[in-house]
Each structure stands twice: as C-alpha cells, then as structure tokens.
Amino acid sequence: MNIFAAIGGVTLALFRETGRIGIFALNGALSWLTGPFYWRAFASALLRIGFMSLPVVGLTAIFTGAALALNIYDGSARFNAETFLPQILGVSIVRELGPVLAALMLAGRSSSAMAAEIGTMRVTEQIDAMSTLAVDPFKYLITPRILAATIALPLLVLTADIIGIYGGFLVSVYALDFSGAVYIRNLDEFLTNFDVISGLIKAAVFGFLLALMGCYYGYSSAGGAQGVGSATRIAVVTSAVLILSANYLLTSFFVDF
C-alpha cells in the first residue's frame, strides 16, 4: 500500500544525494580561487597522489603495453596487417588505456585512502576540532586533495603513455622481430598531438572525479569503523563507475572534435 511512498522516498533520496555531491563538487572546484590556500597540505597531497603512485601506474602501463602488443599482433595477423601494430598500440594507449587504467589504479589507491583518512578524522572529531581552531576543514582537507589529483593525474598519464608504449616496443622488437627504428618512426608519423592531449584532458577529469568521491564520502561518513569502511568502499566503486562512464562521454565528444 505504501509502494508509492517507498518509490518516492528512494527517488527523493537519490536527488538529495546528487544535489549534495553537486554542491560539494562545485565547492571543491572553486574553493581554491578564494584564500586562504594551504600550500603545505597541497604539496603533501601532490606527493602522495602523484609521485607515490608512479610505481603502480608504471607497472600497470608496462604490462598493459606488452600484452596489448601481443594481442594486436595476433589479431592483425589474421588479415596481414601486422605492420600497423605500433600505430594501433599508440592510439589505444594514449587515447584510452593510459588514462582509464591509471585512473582506475588511482581510484583504488588514492580515492580509498582519502575516504579512509578523512572519514576517520570525521568520526574521531578531528574535523570538528579543526573548525574550532578557526581553520575551514574543507579548505584544509578537501581543496588541496582535489586540486592535487586534478593536476597529478595528467602527469601520471603522460608517464604511463610513455611507459606503456615502451612496453609494446619491448615486445615488438624482442619477441615479434620488429625493427626498433621502424616502430618509432611509424608511431611518430602517425600519432597526433590531439591524441595525446585528449587523453590528458580525460585524465584531469578522472583525477577530479576520483578525488571528489574519496573526499565526499570520507567527509560525510558517520558511525565509527563500519561507517569509514563503507565510505571507503562506496568511494572506490563510485569513482570507478564515474571514470568509466565519463570516459565514454569524453570519448564520444573527442572523436567528433
């Protein structure tokens, strides 16, 4: 009998949550424009999100590039198009796999860490304590992280692009008997600046999204250890889903460009 109330309740809750995230996102995107800006917190976020993620992103990239080279070779051999391997691999890495895989790794690594750290600060009253010390917790905890992730991810993806293509190069040259010089020349002639730049724009959007999710769910977590645990889980899942769906939207926009 209360089925309408139930549907209405769920719908309202959905809109309420979307609205909250929207306001949080707007604050996160604009809050660095007005002072104060906490440079120290920003530098430490940049170090943790960017620099410390290099090993995991590099490993992801090199193995993906290597496996991709084998798959492209095997597939394109069916219609005698093996010579296009460097071009296909280059486009796949810089336009698609570099940004998406690096962002997914960072969702697992940084988004979860943000949700857990900020969530623990929330439930142990550290965030309340910060506001009694006349420092806006949003500006100290959220703004630096969102900005750092938005800047760090494109840089990480640029690194991942290079390492991924190098992974493909290693396999092509040492396992598939390509000439190294031809591989590099083909790639260089074929890839455009826009291929790379569109990937980096994607990366900036993904970085913003994954930091936003980590911060939002951490900041609004409640209810002790269990609350922090579920905030972390939801942050990672929503980051991944948002990254993948935003990737489709951005790709469809870029291919028409």
Add this chain to the structure above:
Amino acid sequence: MNEDMNAPTQKIAIRNLCKAFDSNEVLRGVDLDVEKGQSLVVIGGSGTGKSVLIKSILGILHPNRGSIEIDGVDITRLSQRDRRKFTDQVGMLFQGAALFDSLTVWENVAFRLIYAEGKSRKRARERAVDCLSQVGLAPEIGNLSPAELSGGMQKRVGLARAIAADPQILFFDEPTTGLDPIMADVINDLIVERVKALGATAISITHDMASARKIADKVAMLYKGQIIWNGSPKELNNSGNPMVDQFVHGRAEGPIKMEVRRA
C-alpha cells in the same frame, strides 16, 4: 522567541534552544546563562544532549529554534562568515582529544597559530612549547606523534592546543572520561588553573561528579533535552530535586528510568 534583557556581565545566553535529528528531539528548549569568567558544568546522563548543546554553541550544529547570544549577539542568525568571527574566540578540548594524527604534537598545538593566524613556524613552535609547559609537558614531547602518547598526555596536549590562541571561551567535553582517578584530578587542576589564568568563560560537560565539583562555579543538569536544575556545586548535595539527587549519588532506582531490558 527571544526578548530577554541581558545583564552586561552575561557572556553567553541561551534561550529556548531546540535541536532535532529527523524525528528525534534532542534539545527541547534549553535556557542557560553563563556570566563572564564563570565556569559552568553541565551534568547529565549519556544521550541527554550535552554534546549537541556544546556543538550548537560552537556552530558545528545548527539549532532548529531558539537563540544563542554571545556578548549580546545572536550567533544563530549570523551568516557562516560572521559566525566564524564569534567562534574564533573559542577553544575546545574534545572527549577523545581529537588530535590530528598526521601532525606532530607541537604542530597540533600550533595548528591555529600557523594555519589561521599566519604566524611563522618558528614563532608558532615557541608558543607551542610554552603551552605544553603550561600543561606540564616537556618540550621533547612536541616532536612525538599523537599516537605515541598515553590517554592522559593526549588530553593535556588537547588542552594545550585549546589554550594556544588565548581564547575567551573554553569548552570541555568530558575532560576526565577514560582516565584513571589521579590523572583525572591532574586534568581537573589544570583546567581550573588555565581557565583562571586566561580569565576565560568555561562550559564543561561531564558525568564525573568529582570533576564537576572541582571545576564548577555553577552546575546545571540536563535531562531529556531541558535544564531541570541549576545551582552552585555546594547546593548539589541538597538540591531538593530528586532527579539531581539520583544522578549525584549514582542510584539505579529513582525518577530517572534507564531503559534496560532484563531477560
């Protein structure tokens, strides 16, 4: 709602303060006055709304109705920005100390000086060491991380952090909870000493009667979201209020019924 005449000595005046979370009414019309330089202790059982009361005064929670006047200005009607100016003069010791575990002890104490007042790290550090010595901690403690400290030391660091910017109003949320009786007394002494030294107005919430008697100039009892009694600590023993009597003597039987289900 609010048409009281403040005496000029009134630092904080709360009128008909109500706060509900969804359908759960926590504060149901709290009236409370604190004079300048007075130390008020709010006693009451768990879940009677003590923390909600303090967080409303701090501006962390927004009350549904009623007014909170600090120095004659109703802070519930101010914008976030203007309210901050009023809450800038407060310091608070949290129940679990709530130290920032990503920072060292001295950075915790100096947090406000560095990040809100823009002092240099060197000068802020000197002040932090000074505050640590005021709560009986050696300067070397400053280099440790909060996780390396015992509960009593964390509370003292929390107190040092609360007083670092010379606040005019201090809040203490269950300052002695979780401490052994001797350390609890040390904290009580420190609270009395520091509040006096600053000339600050203090509001504490506690259910530790020994602590309440020691630090209070005035005691108020919160029960079911309302102030049911207030008076001096001496009057506690013969308050004439059966509920206060039951609480002060810690009896399970009396007008206050705990919801305990027995098998």
